[in-house]
Amino acid sequence: MKRRTFDQLASAAGLFLAAVLVVAGSLLVWAHNFVDHEVHSQLAAQQIYFPAKGSPAIAGAEYAPIRKYAGQQLTTGAQAKAYADHFIANHLKEIGGGKTYSQLSSQAQANPTDTKLAGTVQTMFRGETLRGLLLNAYAFGTMGMIAGIAAIAAFLAAAVMFVLGLLGLRHSRRVPATEEVLANRQRGATADRALANS
Template identity: 60%
Template structure:
């Protein structure tokens, strides 16, 4: 095979890989933007606002270290949703239910169906855990949006590298003599001296 043919094939392959990486990067950028916009609009619609700085609600040592950084802000991001779910709702839910899960409270309410307090605790746990789950889903999608953006950056960097290598390949292609051959799969070995 001629060296120029091999170089042309490899260089063209590099440009094809660069084009694919650019398309992937564009799609990942779109996905990241779509997820971020959806998470933001869905969370904004809930009108959840973190307690103001210095408020009594932030004095709880189980809450303050996690929510103080968001004091007074509206909940609009996945990270904020996780903080609210795990360090506000869960803390207050555990205080109200004595740390019992929905399943435990439901079993107790079924064992005593005439107890209105048990039924109220089941309703509270159900609503609290459902809201936590929805907020944690927003956090998960927000995290996927960030990962998509990192993947987009990696794709664009990879595409730039492949374009650079392809340009070097085209430059090298001009310098290779037309008649130069590439020996594929054959080895040139030095002849062994004859033994007399």
């Protein structure tokens, strides 16, 4: 194969790959923006606020991870995780006496006349449901963040492939029209055979 033809084909493939990466990066940016907007708007609509700074509700050591959000409205995936894991979960532990919803529900089924236990089970169910929904928001927020990082990587890779494609096309113009891709290797192999036969 002629070296010029090879350079042109390789360069065209690189430019095509650059175009594909730009399209992929654009779709990833769209995904990032969509997820970020949805997580923010859905969380903001719930009107959840962290307790104010200095509030006794977050005075214990177990609430330390959420103090940086004190007084803020919950609108991001990271905030949702902090609220779920360090506010709701701690309250549920207190309400359930360290037992899970499943354990308390089993006890309530064994004692159907215990109305106090039934109320605790309902509170635990609601708390665990809210906690699960907030952790889903965190998961989607994280996926949106990963899509944003992947978009940057795709655009950088597209830029590299574009530059390499242009350099390949430039190189193809400088190569003599008669030069072969593997000409030097073929000459070397022929010389090796000649030496072996002599």
